[in-house]
Structure formats: structure tokens, C-alpha cells
Amino acid sequence: MGKVMSLLGRRAIKPFKEFNFESRVNREITKEKRQAAPWHQSTVKLIEKSIEDQPEDVLRSLKERDDLLLDRLKQVYVTSDDSEPQQKIAENPDRPLPTNRTFVSDMVFGYTEPKCVPYGKITLKDVLQAISKHQEDPEFWTPKKISSEFKLDPGLTEKVLHHFRTFVLIIPKDYKRTQITQETLKNTALTAPITLKQPVSSDNEDESITSKEKS
Structure with a gap:
């Protein structure tokens, strides 16, 4: 209510503030x-x-007006008869200017991912996807299956999945009372919940809740 009243007050006072505005400005x-x-x-x-x-x-000079100085300042001016120089940038055929000026969005990982990846290599996006799949379901997404899926070396794949993990948000049931210590984090398994394997729809919502209670 107070905001409405202040808005109405400003609108009511505005015509009085703008009355004879130009003449007051010229006078100042x-x-x-x-x-x-x-x-x-x-x-x-x-x-x-x-x-x-x-x-x-x-x-005395600070208080009085110096007419001689003001007259000299009026006589000081700069004139220029030269036309504005126009510098033409020489085009380099080896390094032509870009013709596509469309907006380029920021890369997800800070660099452009290659379209063709040779066998035995993998992009950062696929690495995170493989590690996430292994964390969500290590029994199904074994190192052997991931190496076959992304065409990687099985031994190197097993080492990467053993030593690297993606971030997992751990929220205890009574997080307001429980104080998370370093020992608690060590004893917590870095695996995603079962309900995160696939997006839960309205049809199988009851099944996902039941599987979570059993675990």
C-alpha cells in the first residue's frame, strides 16, 4: 500500500516540478x-x-572577476582545414577478414570438441559420461563394457574408472542435526542412487520409491 501511495504522490507532484521548466533552466x-x-x-x-x-x-583575484583573462580566452580557438584522413586497411590474402559475424556461444568445456575421434581416444564429454554410467550402475557398466562401447583399451579403462569419480551430492536424512565429518565421507559410497539410472516417470514412480526403500 505504501509503494502505491508513493507512486501516486510522485505522479501528482510531477506537473508542478515541470511547470515553467525551460525558463527556469535558462535563468540558471x-x-x-x-x-x-x-x-x-x-x-x-x-x-x-x-x-x-x-x-x-x-x-582579491579569487573574489574579483578578471575581464582581461576572459577576453583572452574568447580569442583562443582552433581551426582545421584538413579533410579527415581515411586510412584504408590493406587486405592480406593469406589472412582474410572473417565474413561470418554470427554470435559464437561459449563451449561447454572451453574448447571445440573434435568431430572425428580415432580409436583408443575419447573426448572429455564421453569420459564424464562413462564415469557417470559406471558410478550409477557398476554391475551393468563394467570396465569391459565401457571399453567396448567407446573403443578403448580395457586395462586403461579399468584404471580410469578406479581412480576417477564424478562429484556426488551427499545429503543425509537428518542433515540438520548430523554434522558431516571426514570419517563420514570416507565411509560413504560414491555411487549414485538407483532412482538416478533413468528419469522417473509418472507410471513407474511407485516402483522407484519401492526400490529405494529396499536399498
Whole structure:
């Protein structure tokens, strides 16, 4: 309610603020001496003391208007008859400028993934996918099956799956009361829940809940 009232108040006052606006602006612009901006409280005393320490001639010049200086400033101006230089950038046929100016989105992993991957090699995206599959279901996605799926060396695949894991969010049931220690993390298995194997639909929601309770 207060926000509505303040909005209505601003709208009601706005016509009075804009009344005779141009003439008031012209009156302020044509003033000979405008009001200076206020000094900060921390520097008022320092400025006043520095002004008082100045000689009388300097103090008088600060207060009086110097017409001679203003006339000289009016006579100072710069003119230029030269046309604007136009520098043409020489085109290098070996390094032509890009013609496609469409927006390029940021890469997921910071680099462009190759389209063709030779046998025995794997992209970072597929590495994370393979490790995640092994964590979710190590009995089904064994190192032998993953090496066959991605055409990798079985021994190297087994070592990678043994030493590398993806991040798993561990939330205890009574997380508000239980304090997670280093010993708790050591005793917690780094495997994903059974319900994360496949997206749970409305049809098999009851089955996934039952399997989670059994585990």
C-alpha cells in the first residue's frame, strides 16, 4: 500500500516540478556567478585555512572577476582545414577478414570438441559420461563394457574408472542435526542412487520409491 501511495504522490507532484521548466533552466544558465557545490565537511577547514594563508593579491583575484583573462580566452580557438584522413586497411590474402559475424556461444568445456575421434581416444564429454554410467550402475557398466562401447583399451579403462569419480551430492536424512565429518565421507559410497539410472516417470514412480526403500 505504501509503494502505491508513493507512486501516486510522485505522479501528482510531477506537473508542478515541470511547470515553467525551460525558463527556469535558462535563468540558471545565464547567471553570471552560479552557486558553487558544497564542500565536504572533512575538507572545509583545510580549504579555508589554505585560502587564509594566501597573500592579499591572490585573495582579491579569487573574489574579483578578471575581464582581461576572459577576453583572452574568447580569442583562443582552433581551426582545421584538413579533410579527415581515411586510412584504408590493406587486405592480406593469406589472412582474410572473417565474413561470418554470427554470435559464437561459449563451449561447454572451453574448447571445440573434435568431430572425428580415432580409436583408443575419447573426448572429455564421453569420459564424464562413462564415469557417470559406471558410478550409477557398476554391475551393468563394467570396465569391459565401457571399453567396448567407446573403443578403448580395457586395462586403461579399468584404471580410469578406479581412480576417477564424478562429484556426488551427499545429503543425509537428518542433515540438520548430523554434522558431516571426514570419517563420514570416507565411509560413504560414491555411487549414485538407483532412482538416478533413468528419469522417473509418472507410471513407474511407485516402483522407484519401492526400490529405494529396499536399498
